[in-house]
Amino acid sequence: xxxxxxxxxxxxxxxxxxxxxxxxxxxxxxxxxxxxxxxxxxxxxxxxxxxxxxxxxxxxxxxxxxxxxxxxxxxxxxxxxxxxxxxxxxxxxxxxxxxxxxxxxxxxxxxxxxxxxxxxxxxxxxxxxxxxxxxxxxxxxxxxxxxxxxxxxxxxxxxxxxxxxxxxxxxxxxxxxxxxxxxxxxxxxxxxxxxxxxxxxxxxxxxxxxxxxxxxxxxxxxxxxxxxxxxxxxxxxxxxxxxxxxxxxxxxxxxxxxxxxxxxxxxxxxxxx
Numbered sequence: 001x002x003x004x005x006x007x008x009x010x011x012x013x014x015x016x017x018x019x020x021x022x023x024x025x026x027x028x029x030x031x032x033x034x035x036x037x038x039x040x041x042x043x044x045x046x047x048x049x050x051x052x053x054x055x056x057x058x059x060x061x062x063x064x065x066x067x068x069x070x071x072x073x074x075x076x077x078x079x080x081x082x083x084x085x086x087x088x089x090x091x092x093x094x095x096x097x098x099x100x101x102x103x104x105x106x107x108x109x110x111x112x113x114x115x116x117x118x119x120x121x122x123x124x125x126x127x128x129x130x131x132x133x134x135x136x137x138x139x140x141x142x143x144x145x146x147x148x149x150x151x152x153x154x155x156x157x158x159x160x161x162x163x164x165x166x167x168x169x170x171x172x173x174x175x176x177x178x179x180x181x182x183x184x185x186x187x188x189x190x191x192x193x194x195x196x197x198x199x200x201x202x203x204x205x206x207x208x209x210x211x212x213x214x215x216x217x218x219x220x221x222x223x224x225x226x227x228x229x230x231x232x233x234x235x236x237x238x239x240x241x242x243x244x245x246x247x248x249x250x251x252x253x254x255x256x257x258x259x260x261x262x263x264x265x266x267x268x269x270x271x272x273x
């Protein structure tokens with residue numbers, strides 16, 4: 001895989017393939033002499049690589065005006081010439097490390113930066129994942145920081161701009177969504193976790209083009225900590241989310257959503273050799 005000219009280090013975070021000869025991967029890269037890549041350190045640049053069936057080629061991705069650094073963390077390509085990537089940029093203020101949500105789209109010829117609507121009063125926002133069931137409709141998830149609180153953030157796009165969905169009412173003092181799957185343009189499920197000063201618990205939100213509705217997954221008896229890391233929906237009422245639970249030891253966890261209820265799915269542990 002070819003690296004951007006002058007790169008001292010590079011990372012790829014997501015990949016999406018719309019066809020065997022049309023794959024795109026995104027991440028971040030830097031020219032810093034010390035090769036440091038960090039969301040809170042300046043110098044990172046958005047990275048996109050394109051696979052044409054024979055080789056990977058780095059693409060030019062515009063850097064948001066005034067940004068001291070940027071990275072791409074989520075990607076979806078619903079068609080060979082239609083990709084959307086999301087992440088964050090580092091605030092221009094050199095005295096802080098606040099981030100701002102960032103989105104960019106590929107139309108088959110070039111990447112174009114899109115404006116993301118941020119919550120009023122937020123000191124930092126970040127988009128971590130998205131799902132695009134059509135070339136003109138995407139939903140992205142992440143989190144926003146306002147004062148001491150971390151809250152889940154959801155944004156939708158019609159292909160030209162982004163706007164924030166109405167917040168769900170059950171965000172805890174610390175809440176974040178980490179993955180999303182949209183089985184249809186107006187039917188998405190976002191998963192992650194919510195935390196208090198005592199516990200971290202799985203969290204899920206049903207997302208459509210108008211609002212977010214919180215829903216409570218299950219926890220096994222005695223669970224101290226649990227969180228979702230990924231979700232996939234084959235149909236609007238057929239989703240499976242996976243993650244981790246900690247009753248006394250750390251165990252893998254899977255739950256199924258049928259449109260009305262969550263059901264725990266037993267996950268056998270690998271047998272000892």
